[in-house]
Amino acid sequence: MPQNRRRLNQREAKAWYLTQVREAITAFTATLPDGPFHAEEVATMQRVQQILLTRIGAVNEAPAQTARAKIEKRREQKQKRANSHDIHAEQNR
Numbered sequence: 001m002p003q004n005r006r007r008l009n010q011r012e013a014k015a016w017y018l019t020q021v022r023e024a025i026t027a028f029t030a031t032l033p034d035g036p037f038h039a040e041e042v043a044t045m046q047r048v049q050q051i052l053l054t055r056i057g058a059v060n061e062a063p064a065q066t067a068r069a070k071i072e073k074r075r076e077q078k079q080k081r082a083n084s085h086d087i088h089a090e091q092n093r
Contacts, residue, residue: 017056025049 029045032038 014056018053021049021052021056026051 025045025048030040031043032041
């Protein structure tokens with residue numbers, strides 16, 4: 001039981017820290033003055049945020065999105081193949 005509680009506390013702490021990082025960078029980015037380097041500064045802050053999130057351990061977010069994209073792509077390919085087979089079957093009749 002203590003191990004489960006410890007894991008939960010680590011997850012909660014990690015989630016809290018991730019939220020704090022995101023909020024801090026979003027708030028800082030909002031304070032950047034408009035000017036010739038505004039887009040570059042925002043892009044830099046986004047890179048900093050990605051590095052921090054990776055260091056913290058939010059690395060799992062990107063692979064999950066990639067996996068979802070791959071699954072969706074496979075579904076689309078299967079659907080295209082099924083449609084193609086249907087078209088050929090219609091033509092052969």
